[in-house]
Structures are given as structure tokens and as C-alpha cells.
Amino acid sequence: MNVFKTHLVQQSQTPALPPKPKDALRILHTSDWHLGKLLYNQPRYHEFANFLDWLQDSLVEFEVDVLIVAGDIFDTMAPSNRAEHLYHQFLATAFKRHIKHIIIVAGNHDSPTSLQKTKEVLGVLNTHVVGSISQNMADDIITLYDDDTPLAIVMTVPYLRDRDVRGSIDPEQVEHHDKLLLSAVADYYHSLAKLAKKRQDELKKTYQISVPIIATGHLYAAGASVSSADDGMRDIQIGTLGQISASIFDDTIDYVALGHIHAAQKVGKQERIRYCGSPIAMGFGEIGRQKQVLIIDIHKENNDKKQLSINSLPVPIFQGLAKIAGDMTFIQNCLDKLKATQQEVWLEIEYTGETLIGNLKQQIDTLLDDSKLVAISIKNKARHQGSLQAAVWIDNPKNLDEMDIFLKRLNKEKITNEDKEQLILAYQSLLKSLHEQDGNA
Structure with missing residues (x-):
């Protein structure tokens, strides 16, 4: 069978996205950059640099309030100096261009320790980095402000490793380890959502506004479709965490920004739970897939009911x-x-x-x-x-x-x-x- 598929460089075309709604929160959701990834030993730094430049321009052009990077910033836990330079240069430039807030959580390809080392320094640049979950769960709930007005409450959950949640698992029940692990992950999200809801209620009393709740995650949800056999996903799976259900995300969460799967898709047929996919093709099997980031607008209607608008922003092809x-x-x-x-x-x-x-x-x-x-x-x-x-x-x-x-x-x-x-x-x-x-x- 003959096969001829192409993925040729395209000129960037600005889509006709609706203007940012007045008094709305605008989020740009991206993930799985995999900075430093090789393709058949071919370096791809020019692609990563071009994507990050394009992303900078998009953040400004579309008046984004919060950038969320849902894991796998790097392709390995020991990224090259060049990959780290691209990452830090991007964050410094974003600060200079007055991007309000950046949320970054670790993926399974990232080193939690390495990301955590830069947490305090990057905090000065309006960048919140979470490499691993905190001992105090409340510390993983971040309230973002625009001047003195609260913008959003973010449940910052990185890739959950076995050691992160195994404390709640009885070692004598080893034969049920996978099932118990899934339950522990669900309990973690539910407990975090309760704390986020409590904070939302507190802010409402003080500011008389209902602040939206956003959650992050880097996981393999049940029913999710991988992009292709060669899309670069070298999964370090924890038991059967590929069976995580959308039900772990409480209804009080307005939007769930997920990473790990390189194909953009909804989870559990819910508009509010999304994978945005990787921004560049990770392998030849992804030829023909339109890569994208997502722009999410959250604004209120009467009685604090929140309206969610999601638009896809196509990423140009750089190679x-x-x-x-x-x-x-x-x-x-x-x-x-x-x-x-x-x-x-x-x-x-x-x-x-x-x-x-x-x-x-x-x-x-x-x-x-x-x-x-x-x-x-x-x-x-x-x-x-x-x-x-x-x-x-x-x-x-x-x-x-x-x-x-x-x-x-x-x-x-x-x-x-x-x-x-x-x-x-x-x-x-x-x-x-x-x-x-x-x-x-």
C-alpha cells in the first residue's frame, strides 16, 4: 500500500476568535512541549523556539490573563542546557510583556525536584511552578489576583506518582494495589476541590463575586485516545492509572486543564475537561493532525452562573x-x-x-x-x-x-x-x- 502524507510549513494565520468578553477570565491552556525532544536523533530546537515566540505573541494578542502549562515541559528529567535556556527565556520574556499569571505543573517526563528548585525565583515573575504535591494540601490551591481583585482559584495538581498518594494505601492489601491507588487519586482531587470550594466561599463573602475554580492534571483518563503510535509518549504508568474517570473532577470545578495525551480531546464528553494536545507533531504518525492550544473564557451570568466558552487556536507548522x-x-x-x-x-x-x-x-x-x-x-x-x-x-x-x-x-x-x-x-x-x-x- 502506497502512503504519501505531508506536514508542510504554513504561514501563521490569525483565526477570527471572538473578542475577550468584558469582565471575563481568559485562560490559554497548553501542555506537552517536550523541549529537547529529538526526532530520529534530529534536534528540533528551532521548532521549539518558533513555537514559544508564537505563543508569546498569542498571549499578548488575545489578552490572556492566565497561561496554564499542564506538564511535560521537557522531554527528559535531565534536559539539555539549551532546552532549559528556552524555558527560562520564555518565562522572562512573558514577564517583560506583562503576562499576568503563569501556572506550570510537572508531567511524567519532568523532574519534580528540578522544577521545584526554581519555584521561589519564578514566583517573582508571576509564575507558579508545582513540581510535586505539598505536604499541606492547602498550599496547592493558588488564588490569582488582578491588582486587589481575585481572578481565579487554581488547584495545581502535577503528575501524581506512586509515592505521592501511597500513604493512604494499606500495604497489606497489595493484591488490590491498582484499585486502591485509583481511589487514592480520586480522594486527593475530591479533598482538594473541597478546600477550593471553601476558599471560593470565603472570597465571595469578602468581594461579593464568585471566583472560578480551575484544576490541572497530568494523567491518562479513561477513554482518552493517544495521538499515534510514534507520538513520543514514553509512559511511566502507575498501576492502571489509564482508567482514571472524569468523575474525579468535582462539579464545582469550572475548567480542568489536562496534559499527557498528545491529541486534543474532551474527557467524559464534558466541555469543561480537556486535553489540549502537544503543540508540535511528536512523530511522523501525527502528520495530518492540526495542533492547537485552547483559549477558555469564563464569565458570569445572572445568579453567579458561569458561562464557559472554549476556542481552538491552531499552532502553525514550523518544520x-x-x-x-x-x-x-x-x-x-x-x-x-x-x-x-x-x-x-x-x-x-x-x-x-x-x-x-x-x-x-x-x-x-x-x-x-x-x-x-x-x-x-x-x-x-x-x-x-x-x-x-x-x-x-x-x-x-x-x-x-x-x-x-x-x-x-x-x-x-x-x-x-x-x-x-x-x-x-x-x-x-x-x-x-x-x-x-x-x-x-
Whole structure:
């Protein structure tokens, strides 16, 4: 079966979003930036930088009051210096451009400890960073103000790890661990919602206004659809937390900003519970998906009833991608079409012809001469099919990065999730050190 899918650079087009309603709270919800992520070992810093510049402009243009980043700011727990620079530069610029409030919670790819280290410093820049939950639950409820007027109450919940909630689990009931863990996560959200509601009541008595309640989360909700098989989700799952129900989000919460799933979608068919998805395509399987951030307006009607308006803000494409699968004639025709675009495009090419070709890479390289096209992945399916007749086929390691190979090996070991996290963190630290040594060589 021939396949030709393209994801070409687009000029930014400002959508005709409705103006910000008077006296309304405007939120921009984004997540899963994965700063520092590689695509077949190809750095993508120019994409991340262009996205963050575009996001800055959007925050100003659409008069956003609160930016929420719902986890996975970085792709690894030990991000490169360049990835960290992009992150800190973005926050400093946002402060200079008078963005009122920024809420950042850690995802499963982020290091809670590293994010927490910057919490107090970034607080000066109107940025609230939550790497892990607090010992005092009330500390994870933040009230945002515009001058002296309360804007919102935010339940800042990061990615919940086993150790965050296991204190409420009886170790003697190990056989029911997963079920109890799900219950503990639900109890945590319900308890936090009660505290948020209490604070809302207190503010109403003082200011005579009903302040909206916003919640964050970085989790895998029941029924959620992943974006694609290669969208970069290397899940460190806790038990069966992929079964978290939308019912854990109390009705008093006006909006739930979720991260972790890279495809934008509602949860439990509820408008107020959303994944915004990743802002750039994390793999070739995401070609054709329109990436976006969400703009949410919350404003009051009579009797303190809140009206919720949600608009999608499409993210421009900053790096061309194309996926081609077929015989050599088909591949050549597709490459000719891409050359005509005069764009720099990264290619994933899979040869599926019946004739065995031993020098596929050399033939592809010849076809790409004097063009802006770069084949970052070349797969020879015909050769693999031939080898299957003689032996068991193993994935070509050239199509995997160092982390993918390490995780494949790690998944063969029977170890706890916590031990797995520690090994991943140690390996990521080693990779960071090696890459930075190479960069300074």
C-alpha cells in the first residue's frame, strides 16, 4: 500500500476568535512541549523556539490573563542546557510583556525536584511552578489576583506518582494495589476541590463575586485516545492509572486543564475537561493532525452562573515532515513533488517494493541531491521481510534513539515503577553529560 502524507510549513494565520468578553477570565491552556525532544536523533530546537515566540505573541494578542502549562515541559528529567535556556527565556520574556499569571505543573517526563528548585525565583515573575504535591494540601490551591481583585482559584495538581498518594494505601492489601491507588487519586482531587470550594466561599463573602475554580492534571483518563503510535509518549504508568474517570473532577470545578495525551480531546464528553494536545507533531504518525492550544473564557451570568466558552487556536507548522511508503517509482514521484515546494522537509521513507534493494540509502541520497529534503529515517521493508524467513526480525536500532533502546531493555526487567524512574533519571543524566561534552568538543 502506497502512503504519501505531508506536514508542510504554513504561514501563521490569525483565526477570527471572538473578542475577550468584558469582565471575563481568559485562560490559554497548553501542555506537552517536550523541549529537547529529538526526532530520529534530529534536534528540533528551532521548532521549539518558533513555537514559544508564537505563543508569546498569542498571549499578548488575545489578552490572556492566565497561561496554564499542564506538564511535560521537557522531554527528559535531565534536559539539555539549551532546552532549559528556552524555558527560562520564555518565562522572562512573558514577564517583560506583562503576562499576568503563569501556572506550570510537572508531567511524567519532568523532574519534580528540578522544577521545584526554581519555584521561589519564578514566583517573582508571576509564575507558579508545582513540581510535586505539598505536604499541606492547602498550599496547592493558588488564588490569582488582578491588582486587589481575585481572578481565579487554581488547584495545581502535577503528575501524581506512586509515592505521592501511597500513604493512604494499606500495604497489606497489595493484591488490590491498582484499585486502591485509583481511589487514592480520586480522594486527593475530591479533598482538594473541597478546600477550593471553601476558599471560593470565603472570597465571595469578602468581594461579593464568585471566583472560578480551575484544576490541572497530568494523567491518562479513561477513554482518552493517544495521538499515534510514534507520538513520543514514553509512559511511566502507575498501576492502571489509564482508567482514571472524569468523575474525579468535582462539579464545582469550572475548567480542568489536562496534559499527557498528545491529541486534543474532551474527557467524559464534558466541555469543561480537556486535553489540549502537544503543540508540535511528536512523530511522523501525527502528520495530518492540526495542533492547537485552547483559549477558555469564563464569565458570569445572572445568579453567579458561569458561562464557559472554549476556542481552538491552531499552532502553525514550523518544520515540514513527510511520510512516504511504496516502491522506488512511487518514492521518486513523491520526492519530486516535495522538491517543487522548495521547503526544508524531514522525511520518513519506507521501501515496500517486491524487489530486494541492498543500497537503498545510497539510492535515496542520490534522489535528494541538491534539494532541501532530508531523509532522517529510511526503512527497507523488503529486506526485513526477507530476513524474517531466516530469523526473528528485530527492530533496526538506527530508527531508535538512545532512550528508546534503553527503555526497550528496561521493560524486560521485573522492577518497580519507582526503581524504573530512578534508572531512567540516571540514564538521562548520563546522556545529558555526554551530549554536552560532544557540544563543547
